[in-house]
Amino acid sequence: xxxxxxxxxxxxxxxxxxxxxxxxxxxxxxxxxxxxxxxxxxxxxxxxxxxxxxxxxxxxxxxxxxxxxxxxxxxxxxxxxxxxxxxxxxxxxxxxxxxxxxxxxxxxxxxxxxxxxxxxxxxxxxxxxxxxxxxxxxxxxxxxxxxxxxxxxxxxxxxxxxxxxxxxxxxxxxxxxxxxxxxxxxxxxxxxxxxxxxxxxxxxxxxxxxxxxxxxxxxxxxxxxxxxxxxxxxxxxxxxxxxxxxxxxxxxxxxxxxxxxxxxxxxxxxxxxxxxxxxxxxxxxxxxxxxxxxxxxxxxxxxxxxxxxxxxxxxxxxxxxxxxxxxxxxxxxxxxxxxxxxxxxxxxxxxxxxxxxxxxxxxxxxxxxxxxxxxxxxxxxxxxxxxxxxxxxxxxxxxxxxxxxxxxxxxxxxxxxxxxxxxxxxxxxxxxxxxxxxxxxxxxxxxxxxxxxxxxxxxxxxxxxxxxxxxxxxxxxxxxxxxxxxxxxxxxxxxxxxxxxxxxxxxxxxxxxxxxxxxxxxxxxxxxxxxxxxxxxxxxxxxxxxxxxxxxxxxxxxxxxxxxxx
RNA sequence: CGGGGUGUAGCGCAGUGGGAGCGCGCCUGUUUUGGGAACAGGAGGUCGCGAGUUCGACCCUCGCCACCCCGACCA
Numbered sequence: 001x002x003x004x005x006x007x008x009x010x011x012x013x014x015x016x017x018x019x020x021x022x023x024x025x026x027x028x029x030x031x032x033x034x035x036x037x038x039x040x041x042x043x044x045x046x047x048x049x050x051x052x053x054x055x056x057x058x059x060x061x062x063x064x065x066x067x068x069x070x071x072x073x074x075x076x077x078x079x080x081x082x083x084x085x086x087x088x089x090x091x092x093x094x095x096x097x098x099x100x101x102x103x104x105x106x107x108x109x110x111x112x113x114x115x116x117x118x119x120x121x122x123x124x125x126x127x128x129x130x131x132x133x134x135x136x137x138x139x140x141x142x143x144x145x146x147x148x149x150x151x152x153x154x155x156x157x158x159x160x161x162x163x164x165x166x167x168x169x170x171x172x173x174x175x176x177x178x179x180x181x182x183x184x185x186x187x188x189x190x191x192x193x194x195x196x197x198x199x200x201x202x203x204x205x206x207x208x209x210x211x212x213x214x215x216x217x218x219x220x221x222x223x224x225x226x227x228x229x230x231x232x233x234x235x236x237x238x239x240x241x242x243x244x245x246x247x248x249x250x251x252x253x254x255x256x257x258x259x260x261x262x263x264x265x266x267x268x269x270x271x272x273x274x275x276x277x278x279x280x281x282x283x284x285x286x287x288x289x290x291x292x293x294x295x296x297x298x299x300x301x302x303x304x305x306x307x308x309x310x311x312x313x314x315x316x317x318x319x320x321x322x323x324x325x326x327x328x329x330x331x332x333x334x335x336x337x338x339x340x341x342x343x344x345x346x347x348x349x350x351x352x353x354x355x356x357x358x359x360x361x362x363x364x365x366x367x368x369x370x371x372x373x374x375x376x377x378x379x380x381x382x383x384x385x386x387x388x389x390x391x392x393x394x395x396x397x398x399x400x401x402x403x404x405x406x407x408x409x410x411x412x413x414x415x416x417x418x419x420x421x422x423x424x425x426x427x428x429x430x431x432x433x434x435x436x437x438x439x440x441x442x443x444x445x446x447x448x449x450x451x452x453x454x455x456x457x458x459x460x461x462x463x464x465x466x467x468x469x470x471x472x473x474x475x476x477x478x479x480x481x482x483x484x485x486x487x488x489x490x491x492x493x494x495x496x497x498x499x500x501x502x503x504x505x506x507x508x509x510x511x512x513x514x515x516x517x518x519x520x521x522x523x524x525x526x527x528x529x530x531x532x533x534x535x536x537x538x539x540x541x542x543x544x545x546x547x548x549x550x551x552x553x554x555x556x557x558x559x560x561x562x563x564x565x566x
Numbered sequence: 567c568g569g570g571g572u573g574u575a576g577c578g579c580a581g582u583g584g585g586a587g588c589g590c591g592c593c594u595g596u597u598u599u600g601g602g603a604a605c606a607g608g609a610g611g612u613c614g615c616g617a618g619u620u621c622g623a624c625c626c627u628c629g630c631c632a633c634c635c636c637g638a639c640c641a
Binding site for chain 1: 567572576577578579589590591598599600601602603632633634635636638639640641
């Protein structure tokens with residue numbers, strides 16, 4: 001690969017519309033080009049990285065016993081209606097019609113298609129298990145594409161689907177996929193953490209996300225500082241410190257004009273927020289639900305949705321509250337009738353608390369659970385906060401940002417039952433296949449890798465996914481000796497199977513060095529009039545080191561040069 | 567979908583009711599060559615699109631579109 005002929009130029013100035021590091025650098029270094037929102041062209045350097053990532057994925061998937069296939073992008077909407085996911089995906093599903101006015105969708109994922117496929121090919125438990133994967137373009141009309149390759153509408157994804165006769169057999173394959181994923185990410189040179197995840201509306205018991213920790217990530221991850229507990233915020237649990245307090249004031253109604261927030265109550269009464277009961281009203285599938293939670297905590301809406309089994313929830317508007325006779329800012333479970341009340345387990349306490357009075361401008365003080373009010377349904381509904389105690393070991397939890405680069409699910413029989421993907425078991429009975437699914441975002445790995453591997457000069461590629469191992473920077477290209485030496489090294493390294501780029505442009509040294517740093521190839525080999533004069537040498541620099549860390553090697557010792565750049 | 571912002575040369579940006587500009591990049595030539603060289607000459611525009619106001623609109627008004635950011639959303 002000669003930079004003089006390379007399609008795709010580096011930019012000298014930062015692109016205006018990119019403010020996350022990976023987005024900015026991938027455009028600036030000439031890797032990607034946006035066509036419309038969330039849709040990119042991949043130029044030669046990017047494609048090289050993507051192919052490397054794909055190769056690593058293929059090798060590990062094959063090793064784990066999965067077989068590669070390729071499924072259609074264009075799919076009949078009918079199968080999406082059958083699975084109920086035409087509605088579930090909603091606007092995210094790209095829809096179109098063919099010339100016969102038939103409804104089609106562009107596949108955002110392939111559970112429906114694969115289940116139909118396998119249904120037609122597997123009849124007996126003897127044919128199971130199978131694990132099929134593909135690397136395919138997926139299309140999702142995301143509400144808001146963002147951050148370059150991190151969240152796009154058209155993207156390459158590796159997805160695998162496994163089919164089993166028993167749950168235990170699924171468990172085995174699932175574990176195998178988890179360890180294959182760990183190999184994939186570690187071979188890519190990325191520090192990816194597996195975390196427990198909520199399995200959402202798709203159902204199924206186990207689910208793990210694979211997260212690359214980076215500050216610009218859009219997912220929140222809870223990690224324990226003392227053990228290996230790791231969970232997605234939606235799923236994370238914690239032990240909440242109990243509040244100990246002996247004061248028993250007795251229930252009193254107090255005039256609190258205009259004091260509607262936990263913060264204001266805390267200041268007014270000079271009490272910690274832990275001694276105030278927060279009332280949060282939701283509308284879940286059309287019905288009002290009051291959620292009670294300790295004042296210092298927030299509601300985890302995913303936990304609430306899962307507990308209620310609701311399709312949709314939203315925080316009740318003031319209008320919706322007044323319709324039910326509730327007074328915004330002064331809501332209370334005391335004396336409330338006809339409204340379902342659920343509580344986070346933090347409300348079950350021995351402590352006197354302040355709570356609304358269901359009356360404009362009044363609160364109660366000295367309210368006690370079990371005496372003045374009782375919340376029958378109390379379960380874990382709170383959002384973990386920084387510093388909470390780990391449920392596994394009692395250590396301190398931290399909240400971290402990250403990018404989801406992989407996700408594995410135990411699907412169970414949801415799809416096989418819907419599509420009639422059954423098999424004849426050894427006992428002669430017909431059973432639905434037990435399924436698992438396993439996804440990895442290929443482009444997203446590239447984006448996330450750059451996000452977590454760069455400095456102020458540019459990208460710093462992990463070796464395994466870099467477009468090349470070494471970039472030869474030839475200075476003084478009009479000097480025939482330099483030119484010949486650089487080209488000889490280029491050809492020799494290619495002959496030895498080293499992936500090498502040569503910057504053979506007639507540019508000033510500053511431009512070449514800056515571009516080499518920007519593109520982020522792990523090793524730079526500089527050949528110049530100076531290095532030739534200096535004992536016919538080449539200067540090797542590791543991209544991760546500072547500029548003064550140079551190794552001088554004789555040009556005729558190719559073995560040493562290869563050793564230095566691999 | 568709610569809120570905010572931007573749209574002028576390949577990229578980054580300035581601009582005024584009456585001549586469409588600057589920096590970088592690009593082309594030609596000369597001189598340069600170890601951290602984004604210098605000089606000289608040059609090419610490149612539907613000022614997002616459409617209506618309106620005006621003698622005259624890149625500029626004012628209205629409508630539309632696109633893109634970015636925050637939020638909602640993210641099987």
